[in-house]
Amino acid sequence: MDYAIEIHDLTVAFDRKPVLWNIDAHLPAGKLIGILGPNGAGKSTLIKTIMGLIPAGSGYVKIFGQPLKEVRKRVSYVPQRETIDWDFPVSVMDVALMGRYAHTGMFGKLRRADRDIALDALRKVGMEAFANRQIGRLSGGQQQRTFLARALAQRADLYLMDEPFAGVDAATEKAVITLLREMTTQGKTVLVVHHNLQSARQYFDHLLLLNTRLVACGPAPEVFTPDNLRDTYGGNLTLLTDVANLMHQEQHPVRENKLQQE
Amino acid sequence: MPIGYEDITILITGTLIAICCALTGSLLMLRRMALAGDAIAHAVLPGIVIAFLLSGSRSSPFMIAGAAAIGLFTTFSIEMLQKKARLQNDASIGLTFTFLFATGIILLSMLAGQVDLDQDCVLYGELAYVPLDVWITPSGTVMGPRALWVTAVLCLLLLALIIVARRPLLLTTFDPAYASAIGVSVPFYHYLLMGSVSVTTVVSFELVGAILVVALLIAPAATAYMLTDNFRMLLVLACLAGAVAVAAGYAMAATLDTSIAGSIATANGLLFMLAFIFSPQHGLLFRKKRKPVIH
Ligand SMILES: Nc1ncnc2c1ncn2[C@@H]1O[C@H](COP(=O)(O)OP(=O)(O)O)[C@@H](O)[C@H]1O
Numbered sequence: 001m002d003y004a005i006e007i008h009d010l011t012v013a014f015d016r017k018p019v020l021w022n023i024d025a026h027l028p029a030g031k032l033i034g035i036l037g038p039n040g041a042g043k044s045t046l047i048k049t050i051m052g053l054i055p056a057g058s059g060y061v062k063i064f065g066q067p068l069k070e071v072r073k074r075v076s077y078v079p080q081r082e083t084i085d086w087d088f089p090v091s092v093m094d095v096a097l098m099g100r101y102a103h104t105g106m107f108g109k110l111r112r113a114d115r116d117i118a119l120d121a122l123r124k125v126g127m128e129a130f131a132n133r134q135i136g137r138l139s140g141g142q143q144q145r146t147f148l149a150r151a152l153a154q155r156a157d158l159y160l161m162d163e164p165f166a167g168v169d170a171a172t173e174k175a176v177i178t179l180l181r182e183m184t185t186q187g188k189t190v191l192v193v194h195h196n197l198q199s200a201r202q203y204f205d206h207l208l209l210l211n212t213r214l215v216a217c218g219p220a221p222e223v224f225t226p227d228n229l230r231d232t233y234g235g236n237l238t239l240l241t242d243v244a245n246l247m248h249q250e251q252h253p254v255r256e257n258k259l260q261q262e
Numbered sequence: 263m264p265i266g267y268e269d270i271t272i273l274i275t276g277t278l279i280a281i282c283c284a285l286t287g288s289l290l291m292l293r294r295m296a297l298a299g300d301a302i303a304h305a306v307l308p309g310i311v312i313a314f315l316l317s318g319s320r321s322s323p324f325m326i327a328g329a330a331a332i333g334l335f336t337t338f339s340i341e342m343l344q345k346k347a348r349l350q351n352d353a354s355i356g357l358t359f360t361f362l363f364a365t366g367i368i369l370l371s372m373l374a375g376q377v378d379l380d381q382d383c384v385l386y387g388e389l390a391y392v393p394l395d396v397w398i399t400p401s402g403t404v405m406g407p408r409a410l411w412v413t414a415v416l417c418l419l420l421l422a423l424i425i426v427a428r429r430p431l432l433l434t435t436f437d438p439a440y441a442s443a444i445g446v447s448v449p450f451y452h453y454l455l456m457g458s459v460s461v462t463t464v465v466s467f468e469l470v471g472a473i474l475v476v477a478l479l480i481a482p483a484a485t486a487y488m489l490t491d492n493f494r495m496l497l498v499l500a501c502l503a504g505a506v507a508v509a510a511g512y513a514m515a516a517t518l519d520t521s522i523a524g525s526i527a528t529a530n531g532l533l534f535m536l537a538f539i540f541s542p543q544h545g546l547l548f549r550k551k552r553k554p555v556i557h
Pocket residue numbers: 014015019037038039040041042043044045046
């Protein structure tokens with residue numbers, strides 16, 4: 001099998017406090033992959049380490065079988081919403097065009113083709129009409145779609161997204177998941193940090209459950225078990241109720257299907 | 263009031279300095295590092311004094327290099343205190359620049375007898391001296407005011423830098439994580455900007471002094487920020503605001519017979535207030551809600 005990401009014995013620490021401990025996982029290419037875990041589990045840290053933004057304490061990551069710097073152009077990243085300065089004087093189109101910088105370089109010319117690709121990306125996420133809008137004057141869902149367009153404009157093979165559904169309306173979430181699905185059918189690999197247990201099961205092909213240590217990693221139906229979820233989220237009461245509900249749904253598959261059809 | 267040769271040299275020099283400050287100041291503000299600009303403006307003082315002692319002249323390459331070094335040291339020290347000593351950002355900044363500035367003051371007063379560097383001039387600037395310090399080449403040609411040449415060169419260099427490196431400067435400011443993800447060195451552009459701020463500060467201290475230079479770094483950028491949502495336009499408007507403040511401040515100083523630096527800084531503040539009240543986009547009068555449109 002082809003792996004998009006191989007994580008080997010990865011440990012990352014801040015101030016000698018381990019945030020990721022001995023993670024060893026292989027993530028298949030061409031799949032929609034979810035990363036689940038409670039707050040502070042190290043999800044963002046894992047993504048940033050894969051991107052080379054945080055140095056690994058020990059262990060290493062390979063992307064498409066190669067070190068990151070050989071394949072940078074093929075990897076794109078959608079940051080967590082809170083890290084963006086939404087008052088910054090850039091337009092939706094400016095952000096989408098940044099996706100082309102990976103190809104043109106910092107000093108190369110942006111050609112007509114690059115603009116077309118950026119515009120095409122905006123069209124795919126339904127943001128074409130807002131191309132000239134400053135990014136602070138958008139709804140949460142539109143802001144998220146703008147950054148998704150940047151990732152699309154990069155025409156990467158691997159997409160890393162940190163909580164793309166935080167602060168996003170249900171309609172956008174659905175549209176984006178459809179788009180991500182479509183991308184995986186074209187062979188792209190999409191890795192998404194997700195926080196909603198309810199929808200995780202339906203959205204993803206593959207799941208990685210994380211809580212400093214790796215709890216489980218594999219095809220969603222195999223990994224999404226009460227034991228694994230309890231190991232991931234610990235004794236968190238509300239979450240355990242969520243899990244109980246999910247288990248309940250599982251015992252009534254007919255009802256679940258009905259819900260999906262609605 | 264008739265405008266003479268001296269006024270024109272002073273105005274041109276002042277405008278060039280305002281442009282240098284507006285360009286670097288805008289980038290600082292967008293990085294939310296305006297306070298670090300303030301810190302550097304103060305921290306370069308010991309560098310200025312030592313370089314002046316060694317070279318015996320203002321605006322020397324010596325002084326500029328010394329200032330750039332101290333500016334980078336300041337940036338580095340602020341980061342170290344934050345990371346290693348776990349101080350907050352504002353505490354690190356306050357600790358670093360007051361220490362360096364105080365060292366500069368002590369040096370300045372200790373050496374007051376030995377060097378022709380006026381404490382008032384360094385702290386508050388004296389634009390009126392610009393026409394007096396004339397650059398004469400070794401062959402005897404009179405080239406005009408030295409400060410005019412220095413600021414013109416700096417202005418061209420900064421413009422060239424911002425035009426050539428606009429993309430990485432913008433990207434590392436806006437989204438450093440994405441920038442480094444696609445292989446751009448974020449620290450490089452960070453230190454490049456801080457170096458530019460240091461050099462700009464040193465060159466500007468003659469105009470407005472080490473203290474009021476902060477007004478030129480921050481106010482025009484803030485004024486422009488009120489008026490536009492476009493990065494390029496922001497830089498252009500900041501330069502314009504800086505230039506207008508210099509002209510208005512100079513006229514004000516001449517009319518009221520008062521401090522030029524003080525007048526220019528005041529004019530900068532007034533311009534900002536005008537923009538804050540009357541800006542079509544974010545002004546108090548016509549404030550459109552910057553609230554997101556829900557779809
Ligand atoms: N830059 C940092 N310095 C120190 N600790 C950090 C830093 N970034 C994250 N952490 C810590 O690492 C842990 C994991 O953080 P993070 O990866 O953001 O978690 P998640 O995204 O799963 O919520 C948290 O306990 C957080 O406090």
